[in-house]
Amino acid sequence: MTLDALRLEVPDLIEDSESCSQRLVEQLAQTRQLPAEAALQALLSLLFRLNRSGMTLLERQRSLQNFSDEYRLQVAQLVPGQPPSALFVKLCGELAIGFKRLLLQMLQGRQPSRQHLAWCLYMAQYFLSQSMLRQYQLYQEPAPGQWRDSHLIYWLGEHEQCLDETVSAAFAPQPASTLRGLYQQLLLLALSNPFHLNDNEAPQLYAALAVHAALPRLLPWDEDDDAPGLLVDLSTALPCQPFEHLPRSPAHYLRRFELGALLVALNEPAPLQSASDQQLLERVRQHWLGRQQRRHERTAQEGECEMVVGLHAIHAQLLEQRPAHCTTRLLDGSPGGARLLCHLDQGAQLPVGQLVLLLPASGTPLLALIRWRHQNTQGLHLGLRYLKGLPRPVWLRRAPSAQTHPGVLQSTPVQGGGWHHGLWLPQGQFVEGENLWLQLHNVHNQTILPLPPANLTSAAVVRYPLRLA
Numbered sequence: 419m420t421l422d423a424l425r426l427e428v429p430d431l432i433e434d435s436e437s438c439s440q441r442l443v444e445q446l447a448q449t450r451q452l453p454a455e456a457a458l459q460a461l462l463s464l465l466f467r468l469n470r471s472g473m474t475l476l477e478r479q480r481s482l483q484n485f486s487d488e489y490r491l492q493v494a495q496l497v498p499g500q501p502p503s504a505l506f507v508k509l510c511g512e513l514a515i516g517f518k519r520l521l522l523q524m525l526q527g528r529q530p531s532r533q534h535l536a537w538c539l540y541m542a543q544y545f546l547s548q549s550m551l552r553q554y555q556l557y558q559e560p561a562p563g564q565w566r567d568s569h570l571i572y573w574l575g576e577h578e579q580c581l582d583e584t585v586s587a588a589f590a591p592q593p594a595s596t597l598r599g600l601y602q603q604l605l606l607l608a609l610s611n612p613f614h615l616n617d618n619e620a621p622q623l624y625a626a627l628a629v630h631a632a633l634p635r636l637l638p639w640d641e642d643d644d645a646p647g648l649l650v651d652l653s654t655a656l657p658c659q660p661f662e663h664l665p666r667s668p669a670h671y672l673r674r675f676e677l678g679a680l681l682v683a684l685n686e687p688a689p690l691q692s693a694s695d696q697q698l699l700e701r702v703r704q705h706w707l708g709r710q711q712r713r714h715e716r717t718a719q720e721g722e723c724e725m726v727v728g729l730h731a732i733h734a735q736l737l738e739q740r741p742a743h744c745t746t747r748l749l750d751g752s753p754g755g756a757r758l759l760c761h762l763d764q765g766a767q768l769p770v771g772q773l774v775l776l777l778p779a780s781g782t783p784l785l786a787l788i789r790w791r792h793q794n795t796q797g798l799h800l801g802l803r804y805l806k807g808l809p810r811p812v813w814l815r816r817a818p819s820a821q822t823h824p825g826v827l828q829s830t831p832v833q834g835g836g837w838h839h840g841l842w843l844p845q846g847q848f849v850e851g852e853n854l855w856l857q858l859h860n861v862h863n864q865t866i867l868p869l870p871p872a873n874l875t876s877a878a879v880v881r882y883p884l885r886l887a
Contacts, residue, residue: 771876
């Protein structure tokens with residue numbers, strides 16, 4: 419790879435090269451007086467024009483630093499627990515474009531210092547990573563060009579020997595402090611099966627990876643090394659490929675992603691990391707090792723499908739109370755699950771971990787759990803895991819005459835006689851060891867049971883194994 423091949427994606431400059439930085443500070447101050455959405459739109463319009471205007475290197479650098487400060491203010495205004503707006507994602511992408519253009523100006527001018535170049539490479543990589551992170555948060559696939567640019571920026575840092583220059587950047591969620599760590603933080607996020615994450619877990623995972631992201635190493639390709647692992651091809655628009663895929667690119671584009679030091683570090687005590695961060699890292703690390711979740715081949719299917727969403731609505735449906743249904747289209751299926759296509763406006767009620775009930779045109783209703791989401795121009799794709807067994811409505815009480823709480827009992831026959839039971843309840847409603855009174859539909863007696871440890875949990879529901887006479 420030569421510098422001639424370093425083709426970062428940046429838009430063409432407009433013919434009018436009049437500097438747009440003269441009144442920039444004043445214009446940015448005016449945007450802060452606007453309502454949130456209008457301020458973001460005005461900020462994006464200013465940055466869009468700046469990125470397509472001819473400017474000196476110093477003008478562009480000062481202007482981008484001002485926009486970075488505005489970006490921090492925008493991040494502080496994001497509502498916790500809510501996905502970012504499309505305008506915010508575009509802002510991240512435009513900031514990445516700005517720093518890529520600044521980087522090209524640096525390379526075309528006189529030789530910059532290693533610290534100055536490291537800072538610019540880091541900022542371009544940071545905003546690329548933020549754009550991709552926010553797209554993952556919205557269950558969207560990043561544009562291929564963003565991966566190509568990310569690989570090229572890493573390669574340039576490697577070529578200029580500034581991968582490990584520390585850069586102080588007070589951003590949130592927390593990024594790694596070096597270009598190597600920042601790039602590998604993004605690789606690890608992409609390898610963590612982000613479409614299987616619960617709502618808003620992507621930023622949490624990104625921040626949790628910051629401390630560990632510099633530990634793995636991208637090693638030169640050795641075709642005689644046949645150990646299993648991950649392959650990074652710096653000439654492609656993909657994050658990583660399993661070693662099972664024979665590389666077609668020249669060896670100087672290829673790197674082996676060695677995770678050994680990271681896996682050791684995750685087994686060591688980390689007192690400064692929260693328990694929820696540690697649990698999240700433990701959950702996703704299996705994906706870094708190439709373990710696939712799908713156990714069954716799926717076959718194409720077509721047809722409309724009615725679906726009841728959420729435990730309370732499922733409880734009502736099983737009681738034949740006819741709650742609201744959600745119409746979806748079945749795309750493919752397997753013995754273990756299915757893929758559905760829904761309208762984008764249904765996404766708010768269909769997070770990863772939601773319990774749903776499929777209502778086939780004929781046959782028994784099927785209980786299922788949403789395992790992943792992906793959003794594109796077709797709509798919202800949902801991956802379901804079937805929960806085999808007969809679903810039945812039940813009621814729970816904390817005392818014989820106390821308020822009732824709805825639940826769903828999943829019952830599966832055991833070979834040789836008897837049943838396995840799983841009790842589905844809303845997340846956080848009851849705690850392990852609590853004594854509850856359970857009543858089945860059309861049964862007047864109540865059964866007292868201590869709630870055992872859960873054997874399946876999600877962001878929305880929890881399943882407890884039960885033994886019933």
